[in-house]
Amino acid sequence: MTTTAPEKKATRPGVAVAARLFGGGSATVFALLVLVFVAILFLNPSFFEPPSLMAFAKKAAPLVVLAVGQYLVIVCGELDLSVGSLVGAQVVIAAAVIDGQESRTVPVLLLMLAFGVLVGLVNGLVVTVLKVHSLIATLGMMLVLYGAIRLWTGGAPTGALSEGFRQVGREGIDMPVLRQLPWALLVAAAVVVVAVVFMRKPFGRTLVAAGDNEKAAAFAGVRVWWVRTIAFVLSSVLATLAGVLIGGYAGVTAQVGEGLEFTAITAVVLGGVVLGGGRGTVLAAMAGALTVEALFTLFNQLSLPSTIRPTVQGLIIVAAVAWAARERRRPFLPQS
Amino acid sequence: MRRTRVLVAGLAAAALTLTACATDTPTDQPPGGGGETEQEQSSDGEWFVQAEYDKQLAQREQEPQGPADQPWLQMIQPELVDTAEFKQDGKTLCFSNASVSNPWRVTGFITMQQQVEVLKQAGEISDFRVSDAGDDDNQQISDIQAFVDAGDCNAIIISPSTTATLTPAVETACESGVPVIVFDRGVNTDCMVTFIHPIGGYAYGADAAEFLVEKLEPGSKVLALRILPGVDVLEHRWAAAQQIFGDSDLEVLGDEFTGGDGAKIKDIVTQYLQRGDVDGIWMDAGDGAVAAVEAFEDSGKDLPVFAGEDELSFMRKWKDTGMTAIAPVYSNFQWRTPILAAVKIWKGEQVPSEWVLPQEPITDADRDEYLERNKDMPSLHYAKFGGEDLPGFPNAWKDR
Numbered sequence: 001m002t003t004t005a006p007e008k009k010a011t012r013p014g015v016a017v018a019a020r021l022f023g024g025g026s027a028t029v030f031a032l033l034v035l036v037f038v039a040i041l042f043l044n045p046s047f048f049e050p051p052s053l054m055a056f057a058k059k060a061a062p063l064v065v066l067a068v069g070q071y072l073v074i075v076c077g078e079l080d081l082s083v084g085s086l087v088g089a090q091v092v093i094a095a096a097v098i099d100g101q102e103s104r105t106v107p108v109l110l111l112m113l114a115f116g117v118l119v120g121l122v123n124g125l126v127v128t129v130l131k132v133h134s135l136i137a138t139l140g141m142m143l144v145l146y147g148a149i150r151l152w153t154g155g156a157p158t159g160a161l162s163e164g165f166r167q168v169g170r171e172g173i174d175m176p177v178l179r180q181l182p183w184a185l186l187v188a189a190a191v192v193v194v195a196v197v198f199m200r201k202p203f204g205r206t207l208v209a210a211g212d213n214e215k216a217a218a219f220a221g222v223r224v225w226w227v228r229t230i231a232f233v234l235s236s237v238l239a240t241l242a243g244v245l246i247g248g249y250a251g252v253t254a255q256v257g258e259g260l261e262f263t264a265i266t267a268v269v270l271g272g273v274v275l276g277g278g279r280g281t282v283l284a285a286m287a288g289a290l291t292v293e294a295l296f297t298l299f300n301q302l303s304l305p306s307t308i309r310p311t312v313q314g315l316i317i318v319a320a321v322a323w324a325a326r327e328r329r330r331p332f333l334p335q336s
Numbered sequence: 337m338r339r340t341r342v343l344v345a346g347l348a349a350a351a352l353t354l355t356a357c358a359t360d361t362p363t364d365q366p367p368g369g370g371g372e373t374e375q376e377q378s379s380d381g382e383w384f385v386q387a388e389y390d391k392q393l394a395q396r397e398q399e400p401q402g403p404a405d406q407p408w409l410q411m412i413q414p415e416l417v418d419t420a421e422f423k424q425d426g427k428t429l430c431f432s433n434a435s436v437s438n439p440w441r442v443t444g445f446i447t448m449q450q451q452v453e454v455l456k457q458a459g460e461i462s463d464f465r466v467s468d469a470g471d472d473d474n475q476q477i478s479d480i481q482a483f484v485d486a487g488d489c490n491a492i493i494i495s496p497s498t499t500a501t502l503t504p505a506v507e508t509a510c511e512s513g514v515p516v517i518v519f520d521r522g523v524n525t526d527c528m529v530t531f532i533h534p535i536g537g538y539a540y541g542a543d544a545a546e547f548l549v550e551k552l553e554p555g556s557k558v559l560a561l562r563i564l565p566g567v568d569v570l571e572h573r574w575a576a577a578q579q580i581f582g583d584s585d586l587e588v589l590g591d592e593f594t595g596g597d598g599a600k601i602k603d604i605v606t607q608y609l610q611r612g613d614v615d616g617i618w619m620d621a622g623d624g625a626v627a628a629v630e631a632f633e634d635s636g637k638d639l640p641v642f643a644g645e646d647e648l649s650f651m652r653k654w655k656d657t658g659m660t661a662i663a664p665v666y667s668n669f670q671w672r673t674p675i676l677a678a679v680k681i682w683k684g685e686q687v688p689s690e691w692v693l694p695q696e697p698i699t700d701a702d703r704d705e706y707l708e709r710n711k712d713m714p715s716l717h718y719a720k721f722g723g724e725d726l727p728g729f730p731n732a733w734k735d736r
Contacts, residue, residue: 046610046611047610052610055606055610055634055635059599059602062599153736154436154442154736156438156439156714156716157714157716158714159714160715170630179636246599249599250601250624250630251598251626251627251649252598252715253596253597253598253624253627253716254438254623254716255595255596255598255623255624256597256598256599258595258597296603297607300592300604300607306562306565306592306593307593
C-alpha cells in the first residue's frame with residue numbers, strides 16, 4: 001500500500017516518522033483521503049480552485065479540532081461521547097450570554113474555557129476516580145448537558161453571537177489567489193502541530209502507554225488516573241474551541257453540535273486509531289477528519305440521494321477500518 | 337480482561353456510530369405539525385394527493401370567518417357541530433403534548449400557557465395539566481391513558497407526536513366520554529370534537545414555490561433545502577413545490593436534507609455555489625435559513641430569491657440585506673386555539689369539526705410591521721405567534 005503523502009506532512013521531517021505513521025495502520029486513511037479527492041477532482045475540477053479549497057478547510061476545521069481531542073481520549077483507552085453536546089452547550093451559552101453585544105466577547109470566551117475545563121474534569125474524575133466506564137460516564141454527561149441547556153433556555157436557544165465572536169469561524173485574512181485564508185484553518189493547523197509535538201513529549205508517550213497497557217504503565221510509575229483525567233480535560237477544551245469555530249461558521253441553531261461526537265469518533269477510528277487505546281497518531285486522526293468531510297463533499301458532488309448517504313458512509317467506514325486492521329503491522333510502542 | 341473491554345467498547349462505539357448515521361429520531365422534528373389527517377402515502381410511494389392539494393390551494397383564497405384581528409379564532413369553511421352534550425361546570429383542562437423539542441413548538445407552548453393564565457384569572461379554567469412525551473409515541477400513549485385513568489380531566493387536548501401510532505390512544509380518550517381536541521398534526525379518526533390546524537403543508541410549500549416562480553427568470557436555478565425525509569408535513573410541502581416547479585421553467589438543482597443544522601446548510605450551499613450559480617432557495621422550514629444566506633455572502637455571490645419561514649432570525653436577515661424573499665407561515669398562533677375551543681365546548685357553544693385556521697405568508701408588504709411587533713423577541717421566535725394581546729407579552733416570550 002503506497003500513497004502520496006499530503007502536503008501537510010511534508011512539513012515534518014524524517015522518513016522514520018513516515019514509517020512510524022504507516023506502521024500504525026494509518027496508511028489506509030491517507031490512501032482513502034487521496035482516493036476521495038481524486039474522485040472529487042474528476043467530478044468537479046473547480047473544487048481544487050484555491051477559494052473552494054479554503055471553503056472546504058473552513059468547514060473541516062472544527063471536525064479536525066474535535067478529532068484531535070477525541071484522539072487524546074481514545075489513545076489512552078477511553079471514549080468521550082460528550083463532545084457533541086458540549087459544542088452545542090457552549091454555542092448556546094455563548095449566544096445567550098453575549099446577546100449580540102461586542103464588549104462581552106472576550107469575557108464569554110473565558111467563561112466558555114472555564115466551563116470546558118470543568119466538564120472535562122468531571123468526565124475525567126468520574127471515569128478515573130469513580131471507576132465508571134467512560135462510555136457511560138460521558139454518555140451521562142452528554143445527556144446532562146443536552147437536558148440542562150434545554151432546561152435553561154426553555155427548549156430553544158436565545159440571544160445572538162457578536163460579530164467578533166463569529167470572526168474566527170467565519171472570516172479570514174483576505175489575500176489574492178486564495179481570496180481568503182480562513183482563521184479556522186490556522187487554528188486547526190496550530191492545534192494539530194501542538195498536538196503532534198505534545199504526543200512526542202513524555203506526557204504524550206505516557207498517554208499512549210496508559211492506553212496500551214494500563215497495568216504495565218502503572219508499574220512503570222505512571223499515574224494513570226491523572227493522565228486520563230488530563231486527556232478528558234483536553235478533549236473538552238478542544239470541543240470548546242470547536243464550538244467557537246462552529247458557532248462562528250454558521251451561527252446559532254437549535255441543532256448545533258448534534259451527532260458531532262460520533263462524527264469525531266468516526267474520524268479518529270477511520271484514521272486507524274484503535275479503540276481501547278495504545279495505537280495511532282494525531283496526524284492520522286486529522287486525516288480521518290478530513291476524509292469524513294471529503295466524503296460528505298463527494299456525496300454532494302455525486303448528487304447521491306440524501307437518504308442513502310448514511311448507508312454508503314457506514315459501509316466505507318467499516319471497509320476502511322477492516323482494511324487498516326488487515327494491513328496493520330507491529331505498532332509503534334513507546335518505551336519498548 | 338482488557339481484550340473483552342476493548343471488544344465491548346469497540347462494538348458499542350461501532351453500533352452507536354452506525355445508528356448515529358441513521359435517520360434522526362423525531363427529536364429534530366420539523367417546526368411544524370401536520371394538518372393532514374387522512375392518507376400518508378399514496379400507492380405509488382409519492383407524498384402527493386391531488387384532491388388534498390387542490391383543497392388546500394383553494395383554501396388559501398377563501399376569506400376566513402371570524403374576527404380579523406384574532407386569527408386564532410378565525411375558521412375556513414367551518415362545519416359547526418353541536419357540543420351541548422359536553423356542557424359542564426368542570427374546569428380541569430389536560431394537555432398531552434408531543435414535545436417542545438424545537439423553537440416552533442417552544443414558542444407555541446409559551447403562547448398556550450399565557451392563554452391559559454388569562455382564562456384562569458377569569459375563572460374559566462381551574463387546573464391545567466400538561467404531560468410532555470418528548471417525541472416518544474409510547475410515552476404519549478401512556479400519558480393519554482393516564483389522563484383517562486385519572487378520570488378528572490374535563491377535556492383533553494392532544495398534539496399528537498405521529499399520526500398512525502397515536503390514533504388508538506386518541507380513540508381511547510374519546511371513548512372515555514370527555515371532549516377531545518386534537519391540534520397541529522392529525523390522527524386517523526374523527527372521534528374528537530374538533531381538529532384544529534392551519535391550512536397545511538401543501539399550501540406552505542406552494543406559497544414558497546410560487547414566489548420563486550414569480551420572481552425568477554425562466555431557466556433560473558433553484559436549490560431545495562429540506563429538514564429530513566419521511567415526515568408527512570414536510571413531505572407535503574416538498575410535494576407541492578415539486579408540482580409547481582415541474583410546471584415552471586425553473587431548474588431544480590437538487591434537494592438536500594440538512595437536519596436544520598446551520599453548519600450543514602452553509603456547507604451544502606457553499607458547495608453548490610462552487611459548482612455554479614444558484615438563483616433561488618426553497619426551504620421546507622426556515623431553520624438555519626440565515627446560514628444559507630451567509631453562504632452566498634461569504635462566497636461573494638449575489639443573494640438569491642429566498643423562501644424561508646417567519647422565524648425572526650431569517651426575517652431580520654431579510655430586512656438587513658434587502659433581499660427578495662418571502663416567509664411562508666405555518667401558523668404558530670394555532671397553539672391558542674385549543675384552549676379557547678375547550679372553554680367554548682364547556683359552555684356548549686358550537687365549534688367546527690375541523691377548525692382550519694388561516695395560514696398567510698409574510699411578504700415584503702407586511703414584513704416590517706411584523707418585525708416591529710416582535711422587536712424585543714429572540715431570534716428563534718416566530719413572527720406569527722399571535723400572543724401580542726396577552727398580558728404576559730413581551731416578557732414571557734422574551735425570557736424563555
